[in-house]
Amino acid sequence: MKAINLLKDLDIQIIAPSHGLIWRNPKEIIDLYEKWARYGTETAGEEGVTFLYASMYGNTEKLMGAVAQGLSQEGIPIKIFDVARTHVSYILPYLWKYRGVVIGTPTYEAKLFPPMAYVLDIATSKRVINKEVIRFGSYGWSGGAQRDLEPRLDKLKWNLLEFYEWQGGPTLEDFQKGEELGKRFAQHLKNLYLTRENE
């Protein structure tokens, strides 16, 4: 934003960075940078959710549908990624764009499942900050994913609203809890945008 401001009085014909594309219509990319830069500061993104999940045996994956159902019933746009099977470069634009993040991950060696930890590491190095978050996930005995997650979220300045964990495969009650969790999160996001509209 500072750089754009400094150059605002120049009549820029072409932008030719030392790496990357050459822009012969610079207004288009400058306007986009302005919009994206605002996502990292005042707006922290549009109303919507990047839904990240990963699962070894399918226990966490089973609840993914229930949480997504809760969210979509409230009309919130969501983009779902299996982080163990999707390259992080496809995920990052959505993390940047949407205000909400859902993290569905089981415990692995008393920590986050590694593909999820990797996405969060990359988000940290790209400074994708100020998101609203919920988490769900299965564990086998004493868990640990949640303990591993929380300091990572602090670093990212991501606001964890709530999380839901269960042991092994989900029961009917877990499915219901998952759907309610998604619904509450959708309402929280909607409220944030309502408050902003009324300001």
Ligand SMILES: Cc1cc2nc3c(=O)[nH]c(=O)nc-3n(C[C@H](O)[C@H](O)[C@H](O)COP(=O)(O)O)c2cc1C
């Ligand atoms: C390699 C491996 C390591 C695991 N480590 C832990 C652990 O440290 N603590 C724990 O509570 N469960 C651990 N588990 C159990 C899983 O968290 C549990 O099976 C869970 O239900 C898997 O969910 P998923 O099907 O979504 O992957 C581990 C499982 C595997 C395969």
